[in-house]
Amino acid sequence: MSFIHLQNLTKTYSNAGSPAVNHIDLSIEKGEIITLLGPSGCGKTTTLRMIAGFEQPSNGSIRIDDKVVFDDRSYLPPEKRGIGMVFQDYALFPHLTIEKNVTFGLNKWGTLNKKKRAKEVLELVGLADYAKRFPNELSGGQQQRVALARALAPRPHVVLMDEPFSNLDAGLRERMRYDVTAILRKANTTAIIVTHDQKDAFAVSDRVVVMNQGVIQQIASPRDMYRCPKNCFVAQFVGKTNLLTGTLCEDMKHVETHIGRVCLPSVSNQILEDVRVSIRPEGCRLVEDGRYSGRVERVTYSGEYQELEVRLGDDHVTNEPMIVYAPVEQEIEVGSVVSFDIKPELVALVEA
Numbered sequence: 001m002s003f004i005h006l007q008n009l010t011k012t013y014s015n016a017g018s019p020a021v022n023h024i025d026l027s028i029e030k031g032e033i034i035t036l037l038g039p040s041g042c043g044k045t046t047t048l049r050m051i052a053g054f055e056q057p058s059n060g061s062i063r064i065d066d067k068v069v070f071d072d073r074s075y076l077p078p079e080k081r082g083i084g085m086v087f088q089d090y091a092l093f094p095h096l097t098i099e100k101n102v103t104f105g106l107n108k109w110g111t112l113n114k115k116k117r118a119k120e121v122l123e124l125v126g127l128a129d130y131a132k133r134f135p136n137e138l139s140g141g142q143q144q145r146v147a148l149a150r151a152l153a154p155r156p157h158v159v160l161m162d163e164p165f166s167n168l169d170a171g172l173r174e175r176m177r178y179d180v181t182a183i184l185r186k187a188n189t190t191a192i193i194v195t196h197d198q199k200d201a202f203a204v205s206d207r208v209v210v211m212n213q214g215v216i217q218q219i220a221s222p223r224d225m226y227r228c229p230k231n232c233f234v235a236q237f238v239g240k241t242n243l244l245t246g247t248l249c250e251d252m253k254h255v256e257t258h259i260g261r262v263c264l265p266s267v268s269n270q271i272l273e274d275v276r277v278s279i280r281p282e283g284c285r286l287v288e289d290g291r292y293s294g295r296v297e298r299v300t301y302s303g304e305y306q307e308l309e310v311r312l313g314d315d316h317v318t319n320e321p322m323i324v325y326a327p328v329e330q331e332i333e334v335g336s337v338v339s340f341d342i343k344p345e346l347v348a349l350v351e352a
């Protein structure tokens, strides 16, 4: 049996027409790190707040570690759910030392035990020497680790984190992705992290849950999500992609599109006329005499690669140009003709 189970969970705010969270089902294993990923307003925070107990669901049930914490007959208050929460702004108490911040939720513990636990969790987050400082004497990344230490101190069943990386600059953000994952793994804690950033989600999680308009679109490991997005929304939300319409060929392994035949990674079991195919830009490899060729309309240099917009064949206006990534060392001029092949592993048939 899964460790956390959300069933048919729905929330409609009293002043809103459509549900903020719409019949979601999600099972999470013990020790798993899950991210809820989706655009602004898709219901991530609402989901997290319902799990924490700060928001009353309109429908459905929530079970944590064999205990029903919410259904139509029961409601367990937040403090009894065994949950540690890290808020987006960390919400540290400015007038308390780091040690006192960390032990704040341990009011039933004796003084000695509190001190011991503070030492343990501050060591876990690499801040053992900062116990006597105040929050304003720490950097953003350090404050975030204090917030995590405070959430972990009462040994919760699960840690919930809402946009934990959004206040950090790019370099620190990358570092903290690594640190937070390592700390959670070491503490062997189940965690649900909310983010709207695909890179955060891919870097920290075992599985990613993509949401849109209150509905779960796909649940998968980062690799499977990227390679086999279920629908157009997921394909576009996790990384860049080219979405083409076409017709599945009789061999069920190729799709006829406006750029020509595109090979799928495996035989499809769908029989559809009007199919959508997602082709990742890095799946297009520039080669001499490639199967596809077109004129370069735009080159954007990113440092790691060049993003080309390529107009194929005699298609002047009807379709979007293809996005193709090219190595930076290759000189490519706007107006030149390039040719490329497409790696089937980075092609996927997706739902509309």
Ligand SMILES: Nc1ncnc2c1ncn2[C@@H]1O[C@H](COP(=O)(O)OP(=O)(O)OP(=O)(O)O)[C@@H](O)[C@H]1O
Pocket: 013, 014, 015, 016, 020, 038, 039, 040, 041, 042, 043, 044, 045, 046, 047, 196
């Ligand atoms: N207290 C509230 N009362 C009414 N509507 C709300 C309330 N809180 C959130 N909503 C609405 O519910 C929807 C989902 O909001 P939620 O905060 O869960 O989104 P989110 O995915 O966390 O977005 P963001 O990435 O911007 O934080 C939005 O349309 C929002 O306006």
Ligand SMILES: [Mg+2]
Pocket: 044, 045, 046
């Ligand atoms: Mg939010």
